[in-house]
Amino acid sequence: MAVSWCLVALLATVVTAVAGEVDKQYGLIHTLPGESCRDIYQKNPTSHGKSGYYAIKVNNRPSFVYCDMELECGGEKGWMKVTGIDAAKTDCPQGWSKITSPxxxxxxxxxxxxxxxxxxxxxxxxYSRVCGMVIGYQKGGxxxxxxxxxxxxxxxxxxxDGVSITYGTPRIHxxxxxxxxxxKTSYLPEYPSNCPCSRYPGRLPPSxxxxxxYCEAGALNGPTKGHQYVTSELVWDGKGCPDENSCCSFANxxxxxxxxxxxxxKNLEARICRDESFSNEGVLVKEIKLYVQ
Incomplete structure (x- = not known):
């Protein structure tokens, strides 16, 4: 009887060791794919802080996707990267054009x-969660x-006038x-074109x-003429707002x-939108990053 218990203990030790070895490979090889980047982060501690390509199940078949294991968004880590564009370093996506000056x-x-x-x-x-960021520049009014x-x-x-991020058909916001x-300023009474959070608030977004x-302007005082680029101030970066302007107050x-x-x-869609010609106004995207989970 004592021998049997020793054998059981030995087998348990072997199984535990094998399970530990499997955990270290979970999501790293195509024969042991995870359910998602988040699943791999939760089950395989060796993935922590190590962003890169991991194997996950897509339609019950293994596929390698880029998992960001460092980004924390919505209180969670383990995000699948959909896109990461910085116009100073990369090309713009199909459907948009790139400028290099100014x-x-x-x-x-x-x-x-x-x-x-x-x-x-x-x-x-x-996916059921989306995380991302956009920063850009203002041109014109x-x-x-x-x-x-x-x-x-x-x-x-x-x-x-800005960037709209949606998914699906019909579009879901x-x-x-x-x-x-x-x-800061308004040159007309009850002028609707400022952000709702500006010193002189503009129109609220549709329902x-x-x-x-988020809403922000690059120009401190306006209006900005159509041919002018506001290159000294990034938009949506949470910086540079004057007193009595709450557009930079969002914590994230x-x-x-x-x-x-x-x-x-469904694929994610980002649209650069404006209701006047580029000679009057322009929305310029410096960076866009999108992740799903």
Whole structure:
């Protein structure tokens, strides 16, 4: 009887050792894929702080995706990278054009008003959370959410001068980065083109945006003429707001976190939008990063 218990103890030790070895390989080899980047982070401690390519199950088949194991967003780590663009270092995505002067940035490929889409593949990986950031520059007299008052009245049109992030067909809103006219002043009574958080508040976003937005201007005093680039001040970076302007007060700027209502595997879409020609106003994207979980 004593021998049997010794044998059991020995077998338990062997199984534990093998299980420990398996854990170290979990998500690292195609024969042992994880369920998601988050799943690998939770189950394999050796992944902590080590961003890179990991094996996960996609339609019950192993696929290697880039997992950021350092980013914490929404209180969670283990995020799958969908895109990470810095116009100073990388090309702009298909659907946008790159400029290098007076700053390196992505812009709409046409001078006409409208929304210009860039699609970012999620590789058909199911997700229920989206995390990301956008920072950019202002050109001319961008008008925040005033567009909804005068022109576009749906999510499909230029309801904002800024960047609209959505997914699915029909589009479902994730986050909006609005670009207002000026940080501080207003040259017309009840002028609607400033951000809602400005010293002289502008129009609130449409109802489908809810509270899922940031809004900021680059220009301190306005209006800014259409040909002028405001290169001295980044927009949506949470810096440079004057007194009585709360646009920089959001704790996580420029990052957002969004729990979507239903699990999806649809691509993410970012659109640069404006309701006037590029000669009057422009939205320039310096960086955009998107992750899912």
């Amino acid at each position: 700053v390196a940035a992505c812009r709409a490929p046409s001078d006409n008003a409208g929304c210009y889409s860039a699609q970012f593949s999620t590789q058909r990986v199911p 961008t008008d925040g959410f005033a567009n909804f008052l005068y022109s576009a009245r749906s999510i499909n049109g230029p309801y904002v 994730i986050w909006t980065y609005g670009m207002g006219h000026t940080k 489908f945006v809810r509270d899922d937005y 700027l420029p990052w957002f976190f969004k729990q979507i209502p239903l699990i999806s595997d």
